[in-house]
Amino acid sequence: MVRAASALVAKLHRLLWRQLAETTPLPPPTAAPPHPPPTPPAPSPLTRTQTAQLKDGAPPCKGERSPPSASASATVASVESAVPPEEPFRHFLPAALFILTFVTVIGTLLIYMDNTVIQFKQNMRREDELAKVAQDDDVLVAYIREWQLTSAAKPFPPHSRHPSLPPERLPPFPTPIESVVAQLLNYKHKGVFVEVGAYGAASGGGSRTEWLESTLEWSGLLLTPNAHDYFRLRARRTAPGTLTTHACLSTSTHPKEITYQENWPREEVEVGVLALGNAGEEFSARVKCFPLYSLLLAAQKRNVDFLSLSCGGCELAALLSLPQNDQVHISIVEIVGKQSAGAEALLLSRGYNIVTKTSTSTIYAVRDIPTLKI
Template sequence: MTLSNQCQNPSPDNNLSDILTAGKMNNMESETSVTRKLLPLAAFFMAFTTVMTVLIVYMDNTAIKHYQFRVNMSQDYDLLGVSQDDPQLIMYIRAVHLTPAIEPNHKPLKSEDEISEDTAYVIKLLKNKHKGFFIEAGAYSDGKSKTEWLEGNLSWQGLLIQPDPRHYFSLRRHNRKHSQAIHGCISPSPHPKEVSLHPENGGIKVNSIRSSLLDMDDSDWFNTRVKCFPLYSLLLATNVTNIDYLILETGGTELQVLETVPFEKTNIEVINVQVRSNDTEKDTLKKFLALKKYKFMENFNESYVFMLNH
């Protein structure tokens, strides 16, 4: 066989090699085609799996929150109508609501070393007493506290009460290390209450705990709701019934708050009451406290100071 015939008639081995090469190329093209077809399907399943995972986690969290809400509401119902000296109520306040008046996770706010005119007057009445105890309802509502100077300069301690969450956060950032704080308010009745804060008009709406959900307006769902406890309950929760200085700034319920106090079981030396009402209500307040052996001493604008007659 000549050389030209060999070139024109390739060997069987060459034919087999070409066939195998062509087959591999066809297989690769086929695999690439299948992969391209499967990519959208794989992407769909990955996206579906991700969405379902997120949905399951969300549903679990929602279920947990719903359970916690029902537990909290059941606890609230348990508090309905209990007496203000009920041991379970006192334990509940201590365990859930009383906290140190500090905020360790934020930069402290600068405290002003000045004293309000009415508190300066009270210090004279108490003869510059050291290590006294105060209750201040409405602390830092205007960015200031009437007891901060007492704590910093005369080693006083006490309880700071503030229902508005914005002012409460400010309160804790002042780092009142020797005092406790409560995000709540003082109830105008001898039972726990719940209030809706209305920042737009600076007011509150008081409800009983059981009716609080039923009586809520649509706008109430967008307002902060806080618990209110009787003043005597708060005294028992702090293990103190001898108070040197009580400041009441509760937005118009001051007299109602005082009417809930069993004065025969407490010893409150000086009471500073904010009064924004007419002369008739001021006279009513004076007469009520006179019956409890308190003498009207002085007023500083809307602050009326009374002292116990021994």
């Protein structure tokens, strides 16, 4: 496109020069004498005698020069008339060419930017699904492990927290969900958890595994598609064995990429933590989604003690992506938010019992775990 703009500018320049040459023809050249006569010096004042002699027609005295002849004056006049007069519009020609070039370049850039914006909006509305890639594909698993998973112990950029915000502190006591999980597993040390949607709105802005990680030395995988929740996750979790990823769960057995709508909290925008827009405005971002089984393979966590699902309705699809064999074993499953009949029926058919139901979630456990009296 830039090459086409340059060619257009060059063509306009040639047309302008051609028009100027046609409208203002130069006068024909006049042959100048090869050796113009020297300019005679100014005559000296004439005396009274010389003046009288000129009046009488007598020639001047010896040693005196005669005044310039009429032929010499005509030659000088013809040479002066051969020089064309200066045309005033030629002074404005460089400025006109600069303005023409500037307008052409700016117009080309505006057209290019409009096309780019239109293409970007079309890409934001499109959902790319890699239907030919299986969830246990070795290349997909290696990609997730190398490029999507990040250790929680890795230093996070300092601009993720603002000095005016209060410092993050780990909870001294477990949440009710963590207390139930700890009791079901007899306060097991160094367990494994997988939490989907940590620090999201459905989880009340918190996590269900912080106390397990800090007190019982658990580790696992933390996943959230919301950028704000991911920033808070990275600011609070620092266990070396925990992995984090900014992604979402796929609703099929194939990876995909979707447009995710986010709302920035007002207090975060006001203090300048996320200067991405005005408070309350939606922010669209392209987020990669992976099947739950692919994430477990990439994190090398096939034996999971506690799985917490908070993905706004994708719980059934996430559970269906898990193979029905001994490759993956999950002891306790929590579904956060509105309970779907399909997810409950699937878990009951796969050997789980309902341990407890709260206003925000339902906890299931495998049948070989003793049920608590809550």
